Amino acid sequence: MNSFGRIFRISIFGESHGDSVGINIDGCPAGLPLAVEDFLADIERRKGGTQKGTTPRKEDDIPIFKTGLFNGKTTGAPITILFENKNTRSGDYEKQRAVPRPGHADFVGHKKFGGFEDYRGGGHFSGRLTVALVAAGVISKKLLALKNITTVSTITEIGGEKDLEKGLQKAIDAKDSVGGIVESRTENLPIGLGEPFFDSAESLLSHIVFAIPAVRGIEFGTGFEAAKMFGSDHNDAIENMNGKTKTNHAGGIVGGITNGNELVFRIAIKPTSSTPKEQETLNWETNQVETFSVKGRHDLCIALRVPVILEAVTAVVLADLLLLEQKIPRVLG
Amino acid sequence: MNSFGRIFRISIFGESHGDSVGINIDGCPAGLPLAVEDFLADIERRKGGTQKGTTPRKEDDIPIFKTGLFNGKTTGAPITILFENKNTRSGDYEKQRAVPRPGHADFVGHKKFGGFEDYRGGGHFSGRLTVALVAAGVISKKLLALKNITTVSTITEIGGEKDLEKGLQKAIDAKDSVGGIVESRTENLPIGLGEPFFDSAESLLSHIVFAIPAVRGIEFGTGFEAAKMFGSDHNDAIENMNGKTKTNHAGGIVGGITNGNELVFRIAIKPTSSTPKEQETLNWETNQVETFSVKGRHDLCIALRVPVILEAVTAVVLADLLLLEQKIPRVLG
Amino acid sequence: MNSFGRIFRISIFGESHGDSVGINIDGCPAGLPLAVEDFLADIERRKGGTQKGTTPRKEDDIPIFKTGLFNGKTTGAPITILFENKNTRSGDYEKQRAVPRPGHADFVGHKKFGGFEDYRGGGHFSGRLTVALVAAGVISKKLLALKNITTVSTITEIGGEKDLEKGLQKAIDAKDSVGGIVESRTENLPIGLGEPFFDSAESLLSHIVFAIPAVRGIEFGTGFEAAKMFGSDHNDAIENMNGKTKTNHAGGIVGGITNGNELVFRIAIKPTSSTPKEQETLNWETNQVETFSVKGRHDLCIALRVPVILEAVTAVVLADLLLLEQKIPRVLG
Amino acid sequence: MNSFGRIFRISIFGESHGDSVGINIDGCPAGLPLAVEDFLADIERRKGGTQKGTTPRKEDDIPIFKTGLFNGKTTGAPITILFENKNTRSGDYEKQRAVPRPGHADFVGHKKFGGFEDYRGGGHFSGRLTVALVAAGVISKKLLALKNITTVSTITEIGGEKDLEKGLQKAIDAKDSVGGIVESRTENLPIGLGEPFFDSAESLLSHIVFAIPAVRGIEFGTGFEAAKMFGSDHNDAIENMNGKTKTNHAGGIVGGITNGNELVFRIAIKPTSSTPKEQETLNWETNQVETFSVKGRHDLCIALRVPVILEAVTAVVLADLLLLEQKIPRVLG
DSSP states (O other), rough: OOOEEEEEEEEEEEOOTTSSSEEEEESSOOOBBOHHHHHHHHHHHHHHHSSSSSSOOOOOOEEEEEEEEEEEEEOOSSSEEEEEOOOTTTTTHHHHTTOEEEEEESHHHHHHHHTTTOGGGGGGGGGGGGGHHHHHHHHHHHHHHHTTTTEEEEEEEEETTTTTTHHHHHHHHTOOOBOEEEEEESOOTTTSSSOTTTOOHHHHHHHHHTTSTTEEEETTGEEEEEEEEGGGSSOOOOOSSTTTBSSSSTEEEEEEEEOSEEEEEEEEEOOOOSSOOEEEEEETTTEEEEEOOSSSOOHHHHHHHGGHHHHHHHHHHHHHHHHHHTTSSBBBH | OOOEEEESSEEEEEEEEEEEEEEEEEEEEEEEEHHHHHHHHHHHHOOOOTTTTOOOOOOOOOOEEESSTTEEEOSSSSSEEEEEEOOOHHHHHHHHSOOOOOTTSSHHHHHHHTTOOGGGGGGGGGGOOOOOHHHHHHHHHHHHTTOOOOOEEEEEEEETBBHHHHHHHHHHHHSSSSEEEEEEEEEEOOOTOOOSSOOOOHHHHHHHTTTTTTTTEEEEETGGGGGSSBHHHOOBBBBTTTTSSSTTTTTEEEETEEEEEOEEEEEEOOOEEEEEEEEEETTTTTEEEEEEESSSSSSSOOOGGGHHEEEEEEHHHHHHHHHHHHHSSSSSO | OOOEEESSSSEEEETTSSSSSEEEESSSTTTTOOOOHHHHHHHHHHSSSSTTSSSSOOOOOEEEEEESSEETTOOEOOOEEEEESSSSOHHHHHHHHHHTTTTTTTHHHHHTTOOOSSSGGGGGGSEEEEEEHHHHHHHHHHHHHHHTTTTEEEEETTTTSSHHHHHHHHHHTTSBBBBBEEEEESSSOOTTOOOTTOHHHHHHHHHHHHTSEEEEEEEEGGGGGGGSSSSHHHSSBBTTTTTTTTTTTTEEETTTTESSSEEEEEEEEEOOOOOOOOEEEETTTEEEEEEEEOOOOOSSSSGHHHHHHHHHHHHHHHHHHHHTTSSOOOOEE | OOEOSSSEEEEEOOTTTTTTEEEESOOOOBBBBBBBBHHHHHHHHHHHSSSTTTTOOOOOOOOOOEEEEEEEOOOOOOEHHHHHHHSSHHHHHHTTTSSSOOOOOOOHHHHHHTTOOOOOGGGSGGGGGHHHHHHHHHHHHHHTTTOEEEEEEEEEEEBBBHHHHHHHHHHHHHOOBBOEEEEEEEEETTTTTOOOTOOOHHHHHHHHHHTTEEEEEETTTGGGGGGBHHHHHHHHHHHSTTBBBOTTTTTTTTTTTTTTSSSEEEEEEOOOOOSSEEEEEEETTTTOOOOOOOOOOOOOOGGGGHHHHHHHHHHHHHHHHHHHHHSSOOOOO
16 A cells, blocks of 8 residues: 555655656645745755765656645645656666666566566656655644644764765765665654554554665664663653653653653665666576666665655654644644 | 554454453454464463563463354454453552653553553553464464465574573673564565555564564664665675575565565564662652662563564564465465 | 444454454543443343344343453543353254355355354354444443434334334234334534545445444435435525524535534335245255245344444444544543 | 545545546556546546536546556556546636535535635535546456456436436426436346445445435345335345345345345435525625525536446445455456
8 A cells, every 4th residue: 555644644656757756645634834835945855966975867846736725725635746757767777677676676566566567767666756755744844833843854874984974985985875874853742642552653653664765774762772771771760740751762752652752763774776886686588697787877875865755754654643642633723 | 543454454452450451353364273272382482480581470371262263263253362361460550650660651651541541560551462462473373374484583682692691691680671682584475565665564564563562673684784885785686586685685675575585674672661670750649750669570671572472463464465465365275 | 344433443243152242442532431331221222022023032231341441431442342142042053054044144154254154143244243333332422422412313114114013013914024214313413524525424324334234225314305306405505604404405414524413314224034934045055945934033123123223333433533523532531 | 534445445636626636546456458548438428518417517537647557557556547627617606605505515614624625616525526436437347347247327217207308307397406316236246245244345335435426325225125025025035056046135235245146226316406596595704694596517417427426436346345355366467
């Protein structure tokens, strides 16, 4: 299923080299002002071309509102936003049809969809669809802002280096790609979002986080380090009735429920699968392993694009939980 | 919501010190033989008392089949299994009502449910409910076995030590609790389980994994280490049309879809929140921070109980995906 | 799936001649007082034996609260309620295994579940499970009462007769069974429940109404008669800002949304399938059509039991919609 | 929610006088050929202007495939189809803002969405969105055809008359609108679609049928007449192991499950709310009841457009159930 959420529910669609990609949002409260300008900054953050290490492919990426808006505000009906694909060069990919790119979904997509998949540039599997997530994020963050909640994601490590320039330079020097770590921090969340088991706040967040291509891990609060700690060191002492704790090893979630402290989690992004280096892969026509080298436009470090996407999906989950807990009304005042 | 799954759908219920805990399974194929004996080994693995470092609380934990079975086989109707709570000592907890245990859900549960929560032993938040997950796991693993799929979870690290005895001894020496790392490995999965975005195999697995109390992180394949690698090193070269790859950095999932290689992921378990050490917490009647010390029965290392639970939830997700992809029939032959 | 609802979500389970039948309710607000006594009147209304025309089978039908209650109130955790099956005589049914009862689900159940179905007394298909719906109804009606909403269902016709005694006597005289019409009326609903298309109030109500065994039709407001009217006669003129209309041909729903007027709909109940009359059916062992005659305990007119069940399912839908529209809080004050 | 279905899941969006209306279909099997030409006949059937009694508004209504198709076949990714709104005359509606049209959703939409709704021509509530349902129906019927299943809907009554011309003439003579009855018949369904309770075949069909604007009732098989029959007359005697019954009072569904006979049901369509006759309604600015008369383009009998829509929604439900029961593969051969 290409949908997520219970009240605030998003569905994404589209292909890298098709007509367009887009998103449908059902359950957004009526009365939220939305304008093209609201989207441009986040869309710009996601784009390649402006940072060392990201691909030069540029789309205008102007959101086209198709439904759900009237007089500049949401109506309560489903919102549909499209992004046209203007700048595609399919020729790069078609020659490579029988040679699945290592690290990409070409092979599994071919097997899963029986050869009917749109294989151009990854088709529906493409990172191109994250522009739709970013659009949903803009709307979600506006909802969060109603409760003074802010969510910010930043890169904390590239190629194993805290000095991000250094990490990127490693990739450039090696003519290879690198991964990174992105951290999400959200402030002013109320106590009580999430459920004890299957819909724990961590469950919902990790579910949507792994919808971001290239994510390989997620950890909340102290995360994997917690496994090395003593309990008395890891427990966060509650200091007042707002739930404020002395430390925040839990990262703002206890028992699956937000506890009123800052929500903190980190995700691991693998190095970009498309690397200039020569690699081996199977040619399924010849049934021979052959060498393969990426010619198209690609990012040295896909992690550079991830912060705005991580903010988006985090905000989507939180907006849904705030609606579910009746912290945000169905119609804005 | 206390439910998970699309076709094979589980719902858990119950409280630590109530009458019982249990599980309802909807959508299980008809014709699967089930007997009490099938459950005992896994239930035993989950129990405390038999290993150094786990709590002496013992329930008989005999599964009581209430519905969905006839002549020793599943009927296709919902299966309900109860586990009675026999060995509860609520007195331990009631005195502590106004003193939320650090690291536990007492405080957030109180806030979320307005004081109506069953606070005895964590109530619905209790790890006691994982026995219901284990029961679902037994059934799911029987379904996986139909396709020769096996899933095994093991502890790989305790208290930061690969030598597990040493890790436990650290806790005993410090009179404290420790965490650990548990690894899941699944063999013989077909290519094609999972969806490109929101229902990626990682999304579904992580969603349910974070329903296990005390999990703080999850990583697939090389996981967080991937963020430090070069792309050419991380990519797994496909070697044949079964999708077999030379390496398995991806952990068996590419583009959200199983790729025919071993499914490998690891989770981080925090140290048991209930530690013998004195700690600080808020008394919400006096509004004073006071010291607190656990008297009840508790595990030095909750991670010791987790492998069988991790196998269970992994199998639950995979059974559902196999049904969705029509790899398992709705009625067994 | 044996579940229904988005926030207030019910799941039913059990078989006619198994250990028990029951219900799980997830998403019920915390803080609602519940006692066995709350259930007895409605359970009594559903029971056979007290009215001419209903079967003498009597269960004590005391609800057994398994989970989700503490100190006499709901906790916000899933509520599980069981009803034991005490008064079963399976022998009546086992002899008839290969002879599917006309009008019953024996044949389709056998085909759908491959012969693994519990065939005793209809198994999971049994009307016995409606006692679980009645229990959900008691809880739902208590939620509705918080907003002063009352829902009442009554029989308006039996065997084609408005004079109900006369209708029943027809069945007795003919040594046959008869059907009937049941009408549902709900007062004090707010404007705005339901959605324009797939989750229209009519969609949700009809969905759950057809979960009641023996229902063959549903109509809202003027219903099938509306198809014979002129538009100017059918339209209900709005008279004030509360949405009060001069007439109520719409039955309280316009465009899928409640309009503030009385919610009115009717359902058609077929005559009880088990009739004392001799009938033909297939014997699937001999592959011969043979005559068949019901010996067990059965109702002359199943419609007599339906009003309390219709109230229940109506209340279940409305409780869910009230939560979704934030008209009822997640935690009661 | 504007979505429906479990595996084959449709979502509709758009407004009568906005940019466009459309549909997203998730879970459609890969490999189904689709061309614009496949849609034209059904879209034509739905259109006004070609029959006496339907509105002269004409859109070209060419389906615009945005996503999910590649080389003329479905890819397994979500399919998005848009229909542009070209022929709108919003001026007709804007003057009437404060005067809710009787029988329409203007008033409830205004109340539910707080005045933020797109009120032009009914906005999201408009029957215009049924063109999106028709598109989903074309695809669903192609899936049904794989199993040789055909579904056909026809008008059986207009304005209370079996002679349809006569019924229409009544409306013309009275300068008013009329309703009608539409019947759905589906052949070659396998035994076993649907579930015993909440997802009974009747539940799912009625759920989606009430998404069609103007539907006021639904009845299966003998329907409301069944309430007047004796059980021995109503029961359908099974004649052979294919489940063929002597009569078909059940309309092809027993116990919520298809029984291998023809699926038959009927729906009641109210007279078009927009009638040329003068009517009363509230002016919410003046708070006065005033007379109102429709000037825009409208149907004398909306039921004339319904058959193709009823076929569509019927096929959508059945396609989903066939996938769920693994009667249709996820990838076409």
